[in-house]
Structure formats: C-alpha cells, structure tokens
Amino acid sequence: MGGLVVTAEAEAKADVLVRDGLIAAVVTGISPPEGAEVIDAQGCLVIPGGVDAHTHLDLTVARAHVSDGWAAGGRAAAFGGTTTVIEHPGFGPAGCSLFHQLNTYRQNAAEAVIDYGLHGVFQHWNERVAAELPQAVSAGFPSFKTYMTYDGRLADEDFLAALKALGQAGGLMTVHAENHAVVSHLAAQLKRSAPHLAASHPQSRPDYAEALAIETAIALARAAGDAPLYIVHLSTAKGLEAVRAARRAGQPVWAETCPQYLLLTDVCYDGDFDEALKYVMAPPPRKKADVEGLWEGLADGSIDVVATDHCSFSWRTKKELAGGNIFNCPGGVPGVETRLALLYSEGVVKRGMSLRRWIDLSATAPARLFGLPGKGDIKVGAEADLVIFDPQAEQKITAASLRQAADYTPFEGLTVRGRARTVFLRGRKIVDGEDFLAAPGQGKFMARRPFSA
Numbered sequence: 001m002g003g004l005v006v007t008a009e010a011e012a013k014a015d016v017l018v019r020d021g022l023i024a025a026v027v028t029g030i031s032p033p034e035g036a037e038v039i040d041a042q043g044c045l046v047i048p049g050g051v052d053a054h055t056h057l058d059l060t061v062a063r064a065h066v067s068d069g070w071a072a073g074g075r076a077a078a079f080g081g082t083t084t085v086i087e088h089p090g091f092g093p094a095g096c097s098l099f100h101q102l103n104t105y106r107q108n109a110a111e112a113v114i115d116y117g118l119h120g121v122f123q124h125w126n127e128r129v130a131a132e133l134p135q136a137v138s139a140g141f142p143s144f145k146t147y148m149t150y151d152g153r154l155a156d157e158d159f160l161a162a163l164k165a166l167g168q169a170g171g172l173m174t175v176h177a178e179n180h181a182v183v184s185h186l187a188a189q190l191k192r193s194a195p196h197l198a199a200s201h202p203q204s205r206p207d208y209a210e211a212l213a214i215e216t217a218i219a220l221a222r223a224a225g226d227a228p229l230y231i232v233h234l235s236t237a238k239g240l241e242a243v244r245a246a247r248r249a250g251q252p253v254w255a256e257t258c259p260q261y262l263l264l265t266d267v268c269y270d271g272d273f274d275e276a277l278k279y280v281m282a283p284p285p286r287k288k289a290d291v292e293g294l295w296e297g298l299a300d301g302s303i304d305v306v307a308t309d310h311c312s313f314s315w316r317t318k319k320e321l322a323g324g325n326i327f328n329c330p331g332g333v334p335g336v337e338t339r340l341a342l343l344y345s346e347g348v349v350k351r352g353m354s355l356r357r358w359i360d361l362s363a364t365a366p367a368r369l370f371g372l373p374g375k376g377d378i379k380v381g382a383e384a385d386l387v388i389f390d391p392q393a394e395q396k397i398t399a400a401s402l403r404q405a406a407d408y409t410p411f412e413g414l415t416v417r418g419r420a421r422t423v424f425l426r427g428r429k430i431v432d433g434e435d436f437l438a439a440p441g442q443g444k445f446m447a448r449r450p451f452s453a
C-alpha cells in the first residue's frame with residue numbers, strides 16, 4: 001500500500017490487492033480485507049516483476065558449465081527484481097529433434113525458484129524439424145533462435161525456410177546476428193598472430209559483421225513474407241540503423257540490447273589479460289558512439305527490450321580454459337541480478353528515461369512479444385509478480401555483495417541508485433530485504449502463447 005504503481009502505460013499512487021496469486025484490484029485508498037497482510041510501500045515504486053527474455057542460467061559449452069544453474073541463477077534474478085526468465089537453450093546433439101533441448105531444459109529446471117519459459121533453438125533445418133515446428137509452437141514454445149555464426153548456424157537458405165515456417169506457425173524468430181565469414185576469417189588470422197592479446201577478441205568481431213548479418217536477416221525475413229524477426233543482443237549503432245530502416249519500411253522487426261552494451265566499451269580489453277577475460281562475450285562491447293547510439297534507440301523506441309544474455313562462466317573457469325589464449329575463453333557475462341537497477345540508475349536517473357519506458361523495456365514488452373499475457377504488467381487479472389523498488393537506495397555493485405554464483409561482475413565498483421526491496425512471485429513473497437524465501441521448484445514453467453504483432 002501507498003507506493004507509486006508504475007506500468008508501461010501509467011504511473012499513479014495506488015494500492016494493489018492480491019488474491020490467490022492474481023492482482024484483484026489496483027485502486028487508491030483501499031481498505032484491506034480482514035486477515036490480509038498489508039505491505040507498506042510508502043516512498044517506493046511498485047512495479048511488475050522483471051521479465052528477462054534472454055538468459056543462459058543453465059548452459060554447458062564444450063568443457064565449461066555456467067556457475068549458477070536454475071536455483072542459484074533464479075535467486076540472483078529474484079534479488080534483482082526479475083521474476084520470469086526466458087532461457088535460450090544451448091545446442092543439443094547433432095541432428096536431434098526440435099524437442100530434445102526443450103525437454104532436457106525442462107527436466108533440469110525442476111529446481112527453478114522463479115517462473116521461466118524456454119525459447120527453442122534451430123541447429124539444423126530439415127523436414128523433420130519443419131514437421132515438429134507447429135507442434136512446438138502450440139506446446140508453448142512460440143519463439144526460436146537461429147545463430148548466423150558458430151557451428152550450429154543455419155545457412156541462409158535454411159534460415160529463410162525456418163523464418164517462413166515459424167512465421168506461419170505463429171512464432172517469432174530470434175537471431176544472433178554476426179556474419180560468420182567475417183568473424184571466422186578475422187579470428188583465424190588473429191589466432192595465429194595475436195591470441196595472447198585480449199583486444200584480438202573484439203577485433204575478430206567487428207561492428208560491420210553485426211550490421212551485415214542484421215541486414216541479411218532482415219532481407220531473408222522480408223523474402224519469407226515479412227516473417228517476424230527479433231534481433232538479440234544488438235550492440236552496434238550500425239546494426240541499429242538497419243533495424244530502423246526495416247521498421248520505417250513497415251517490416252515486423254524488433255530489437256533487444258543488454259546492459260553490457262549500454263555501459264561498457266571495448267577499452268575493457270586494453271588492460272591486464274586475465275582481467276579482460278571477465279569481459280569476453282559475443283558480441284563484444286563496442287565504442288562510445290555505439291553506446292550513445294543504443295541509448296538513443298531506447299529513447300526513440302527503435303529498441304524494444306533490455307535483456308541480459310546472462311551467461312555466468314566464472315572468472316576462474318574463464319582463466320583456466322583460456323590458458324593465455326583469448327580465443328579459448330568461454331564467452332558470456334553474468335547480469336540477471338543487476339539489470340533492473342542498472343537500467344533505472346543509468347537510464348531513468350542519469351538520462352531522463354521515463355519510468356514507464358523503463359518498465360516497458362524490462363518487463364512489459366518482453367512479456368508481450370514472447371507470449372506471456374499474465375506477466376509484465378500490473379492490472380486486474382495479471383499474475384501478482386510484484387516488486388517494491390526503493391528508488392533512493394544506493395548500492396555499490398561488487399561481486400561480493402551480489403547473490404549470483406559467479407565470482408565477478410562486469411559492473412564491479414559501479415554505484416547505482418535503486419534497489420528491489422521486496423519481491424512477490426504470483427502473490428508469494430520470495431525476497432524480503434536480505435532474505436530469500438522461495439523453495440526449489442516454486443518457479444513454474446510458462447507455456448507461452450503464439451506470437452501476435
């Protein structure tokens with residue numbers, strides 16, 4: 001009671017009544033029903049639980065496993081005010097069924113402490129996958145990912161066929177857009193000449209490789225009959241221009257970026273080699289002009305979602321596997337715990353982003369695009385995923401003070417304003433200050449609805 005309720009549409013002082021896990025009323029001056037627990041939110045924002053549309057809480061790549069898994073990763077998310085994640089599974093065995101990874105990830109998520117959905121992944125395209133696709137969409141998996149680089153990438157003709165089939169089945173294609181020929185050619189050269197330099201990593205993945213891949217993806221989606229397309233972890237101003245041009249032409253294209261591309265630049269690769277391993281991710285952080293360009297994209301609406309691509313290989317694992325070669329370092333950074341506060345502090349406080357936009361980017365838009373109608377909003381009938389967010393609280397981000405299982409954060413030492421104080425998942429309190437109250441398995445699998453523009 002008594003907080004400023006913020007949604008993507010409005011902000012107003014109001015009380016929120018929760019019954020049976022759902023929001024029963026949003027009104028001012030409510031008189032609480034007998035026996036109801038009253039939570040004081042004076043001086044705080046009451047916001048929908050965050051929806052992180054891009055996580056890897058549970059990923060194994062080659063020899064490395066991420067440091068958190070569903071229980072620890074979900075706990076970290078919850079402390080940061082995120083109550084739902086949509087996980088991108090890694091690749092399954094060669095030639096596997098479309099359902100292989102979805103089933104495996106669901107089994108592994110038995111310990112989940114917050115709600116979760118799963119994106120599908122295309123790692124090859126053939127008649128069997130095409131036949132399984134409509135079934136997968138109606139089973140609650142209306143979004144799939146295609147990679148344009150890495151070993152599981154699709155060739156353009158397969159990508160086009162997948163775009164068309166997914167669009168027709170009521171799904172949304174998400175894409176990791178980096179041009180494989182450019183990246184693999186440059187990486188091969190730098191592997192020979194300068195593998196011991198951290199700066200070889202960003203040099204092997206230039207901004208034009210992203211922009212070219214985005215342009216290709218957009219052209220393929222257009223040829224596929226304007227199939228809906230969502231660019232994950234957009235990192236460059238050039239790539240954003242391609243997204244803007246497609247949208248101006250009326251094509252259904254959406255874009256996501258992540259805090260690391262809004263806050264970091266490639267100077268993170270200039271210092272000590274081991275220190276730089278913390279920032280190995282693909283795509284890499286870019287130039288200051290890209291950072292500014294992405295903030296403009298958030299401001300003018302050409303970027304729709306801020307997710308994290310949370311992928312927390314520990315620093316120790318990164319150092320061990322790199323063994324002095326930047327190209328052997330597993331890519332990915334933790335971020336699921338810091339997303340909401342970073343976007344609030346750097347966006348709302350420092351850059352004048354509206355509270356509504358903050359909520360739209362971090363909860364409402366991802367819920368809408370990825371078929372979670374009960375999530376990401378505070379309205380009668382929605383699931384009571386609520387965060388009491390203290391806008392005045394200051395926190396210094398350090399690996400030691402975060403609940404994540406990783407032993408570092410790419411935002412070490414940054415002081416931010418705002419902090420999730422109390423968090424509810426479907427009406428049940430799961431975070432209360434320093435206390436975590438959710439039990440393993442309390443998080444629910446969310447079968448998502450088909451995509452609608």
Ligand SMILES: [Zn+2]
Nearest residue numbers: 054056088309
């Ligand atoms: Zn990812």
